[in-house]
Amino acid sequence: MNSARAHYQSPVQMLAREGLGSERRSRIMHQIEKSGAVELASLAALAASTGDKELAAALLTRNSGVPHNERAFSSQELADALVGDDWRKVTQAMLEVERIALEAVHADSAFETGKTNTTRTVQVALRKRDEAAIGANLSDLDADPEQED
DSSP: OHHHHTTOSOHHHHHHTTTTTOHHHHHHHHHHTTOOHHHHHHHHHHHHHHTOHHHHHHHHHHHHTSOGGGOSSOHHHHHHHHHHHHHHHHHHHHHHHHHHHHHHHHHHHHHHHSSOOHHHHHHHHHHHHHHHHHOOOOTTTTSOGGGOO
């Protein structure tokens, strides 16, 4: 699970992978390499409003080369607008899997020893709190995308 978690540390990290190596992203990178703050901010707004993740990923790359106090837009806000919901779902699902595994170990240990492990009980409670803090709705994960309208 830790190997998967390394790839989903933030929405920015998720968005940065979008279209990596594609011809379109390379063309966009070339076209925006000399763009100023106003144009970059306008393109970021366009990417967010149209859901263009590849454009947004190129903008993130360009934005990362600008000194922090001179950036035209917030990379975090742009990434959250485009992939924030997906990131929250993935993160919450990983936390849930970890919690379920911990609960299984806890239940097995309690069965074997005849007593509960207070530390594991607290760990499970903290995992549940962390899951709730993410706030993603995982109820639609089981839905078949082929059957949606």
